Amino acid sequence: MTEPSAAGSPVLYAEGLVHHYGQEQILGGIHLQVSPGEVVALLGPSGSGKSTLIHLIAGLERPRSGHIWWLDQEISGQSPERVSRLRARMLGIVLQQPHLVPELNTLDNVFLASLVARKGDRGRARQLLDQVGLLGRAQQYPAVLSGGERSRAALARALMSEPALLLADEPTGNLDLASSQRMMDLLVQAARASGAAVLLATHNPLLAEQADRRLYLEDGKLAQLGAPS
Ligand SMILES: Nc1ncnc2c1ncn2[C@@H]1O[C@H](COP(=O)(O)OP(=O)(O)O)[C@@H](O)[C@H]1O
Numbered sequence: 001m002t003e004p005s006a007a008g009s010p011v012l013y014a015e016g017l018v019h020h021y022g023q024e025q026i027l028g029g030i031h032l033q034v035s036p037g038e039v040v041a042l043l044g045p046s047g048s049g050k051s052t053l054i055h056l057i058a059g060l061e062r063p064r065s066g067h068i069w070w071l072d073q074e075i076s077g078q079s080p081e082r083v084s085r086l087r088a089r090m091l092g093i094v095l096q097q098p099h100l101v102p103e104l105n106t107l108d109n110v111f112l113a114s115l116v117a118r119k120g121d122r123g124r125a126r127q128l129l130d131q132v133g134l135l136g137r138a139q140q141y142p143a144v145l146s147g148g149e150r151s152r153a154a155l156a157r158a159l160m161s162e163p164a165l166l167l168a169d170e171p172t173g174n175l176d177l178a179s180s181q182r183m184m185d186l187l188v189q190a191a192r193a194s195g196a197a198v199l200l201a202t203h204n205p206l207l208a209e210q211a212d213r214r215l216y217l218e219d220g221k222l223a224q225l226g227a228p229s
């Protein structure tokens, strides 16, 4: 097994990822890498394993075999505690359901992430809320936010740790077209402005079009769309 070369070091490097649930093979040897500042869309039919792949890459589940690097850290062999610490420092994760804490206002939901990551302060939380267009909502509670606003709050929270790798699993799943596009713009902006590598699972081809590369997951295999075969 060769380590990723230092030249043009990818933020995410995964090779030979195999995963099963019970007898069923979900992922049959996945190889992928995402570079700093790059936005990669992950497409594929419902049930093809996009979320499974995102979970493996996030270190939330272990693959049956294969290896995953976040920058120069190989996470596959590390203890769960070590993976959690690295995740808090290096990754931002946005899921379809924003999972905001209902008892905290928008600002504190974002600020909370800084405690976990041991990075940033309320000032940075405000700055991020401003960036995602929610500064006016800082004192309001998740219950009164729209779906799009909650998703943007979840994105601000994910950016709190200045993640090298931003993973988004259908972050626009429940949003209308305008809100989805706004989320996409913010993901692209996060990549361009801070050099984050972005991996976005989506079933929306209009959003995927706007990524730098598009990957298609089917039958446990990953293919690059629009690339010469
Ligand atoms: N925790 C789990 N236990 C058993 N099967 C699962 C689990 N999570 C997902 N699956 C199955 O794995 C397959 C891929 O699911 P998923 O990764 O959620 O696909 P996608 O995100 O592309 O819709 C599906 O058949 C799903 O039912």
Ligand SMILES: [Mg+2]
Residues within 6 Å of the ligand: 050, 051, 052, 169, 170
């Ligand atoms: Mg999914």
